[in-house]
Amino acid sequence: MRFLYPLFSIVGFIVLWAGAAYVIADPLLPGPVEVCSAILREIRTGALWHHLFVTLWRVLASFIMAMAIGIAIGLAMGRSHMINGLFDPWLVFFLNIPALVVIFLCYIWGGLTEAAAIIAVVINKVPNVAVMLREGTRSLNYELEEMGQSFRYTRLQTFQHIILPQLQPFIVAAGRSGLSLIWKIVLVVEFIGRSDGVGFQLHTYFQLFDVAGIFAYSLAFIAVMLLIEILIVQPWERYATRWRAEPA
Amino acid sequence: MQHVGVQSLLKVHIKNKTYLGANGAETQALKDAQLTLTENSFTVFFGPSGCGKSTLLRILAGLDTDYEGSVDWVRPPKVGMVFQEPRLLPWRTVQENILLSADPTFTDHEFRQLVDVVGLTDMLSHFPSELSLGLSRRVAIARAFASKPNLLLLDEPFVSLDAPTAARLRQLVRTLWVDNPITAVMVTHDMREAVELGEDVLLFTPRPGSIHERLKVLPTDRANEASIEAKRAEVKSLYPHLFEE
DSSP states (O other), rough: OOHHHHHHHHHHHHHHHHHHHHHHHTTTTTTTTHHHHHHHHHHHHHHHHHHHHHHHHHEEEEEHHHHHHHHHHHHHHHHHHHHHHHHHHHHHHHHHOOOOHHHHHHHHHHHHHOOOOOHHHHHHHHHHHHHHHHHHHHOOHHHHHHHHHHHHHHOOOOOOIIIHHHHHHHHHHHHHHHHHHHHHHHHHHHHHHHSSHHHHHHHHHHHOOOOHHHHHHHEEEEEEHHHHIIIIHHHHHHHHHHSSOOOO | OTTTTTEEEEEEEEEEEEEEEEESSSEEEEEEEEEEEETOOOOEEEOTTSSSHHHHHHHTTTSOSSSEEEEEEOOOEEEEEEEEEEOOOOOOOOOHHHTSOOTTTOOOOHHHHHHHHHOOOOGTTTTTSSOHHHHHHHHHHHHHTTTTOOEEEEEEETTTTTTTHHHHHHHHHHHHHHSOOEEEEEESSSSHHHHOOEEEEEOOOSSSEEEEEEEEOOOOSSSHHHHHHHHHHHHHHHHHGGGGO
């Protein structure tokens, strides 16, 4: 019964939406049928797949880079007072700099290139990952490291078996919020300075006032991110946390 | 058993060991503590809480290097430690916890034998969160023996267990130690544990700790309940300060 509630909620919304679109009868509020036909049209021309794929590639590339750099910085800051002191002002600076400013500067200095686009996204995300991983690193269990030390674990063993499993919830949290933040920033980056991708398409349909097209691309990309969450993130998380005691 | 002329494994002389308390004041934990551990002996550090016996154990383990004095090993040190808390990796199974710390020469046959003796054969695929404290301690003890140490360190390994479980684990450690003779040091404030397991019981002075006296435990002392109790009463009448908690 419990799993039916979200279903009711979604079906109810679609019915309301269809009703409102029918009553207003204006192309600026297309109904579900119009949006579906817009999606089908984009699929038939092949445009949807092309732009989805381009955007997804940018999301994944910048996600992987931002996570790797953010984890490394966060770990170092959590472990060393000196590194924390050196990086902390810049962390606050980059956390608060508007995403748009970073994007503009990257495009101005790097040209309207793929590299500039991805660097802009990475710079926007790294500080969040670093902050989360710093907190994770600070909460590491010292007793387990001491255990490893007494049994002469190598550095690699210590990292793999003692540190990484403790950071895993922080990495998952950073990854989750990272993915949702990054794809939104990627769209802005594409909107401003790329000639393909979902953001570029949204830009085009925005200029045409084609709301059905805007909905079509937004929904398609949300669906892709949902699939990634369900097929990759959740199963991995279940596997990685299987050692936790079941809640009583 | 200790024999005359048996090789020593390490000589320790801690002239001074202080640490900073939370209030910023220096506390002297050890002062002029000297001991020699001979190969395959079982030594017990005995004394009230806060007398520095755990500090000395941590120095032997190489976990604390901030002291004045010397720890001279005859052979390269190889420590197997059983901590007060089991300190198992929660995200690894019982089997992985044991094998991660195992010596490279530790064979599958030895592993089967060890887990059989400690009674974990049916628990190998369990995670620590599924184990009782007694079982977790068994894993920690198995892990220490699997590492094939030349110095086994036990830091109050039976604390907060119910009496029958503690008795079974003492018996287990005794069995394992007799089967795999290694130099062992155990910290305790329980004279029964000391007499049941130790051959040499080093009585600590109150803080700053040093070794007050070396007490020999003979097999007859641990022959039965009455003799253990008699030994305990004897030590208590001689050194009441050791029993103040």
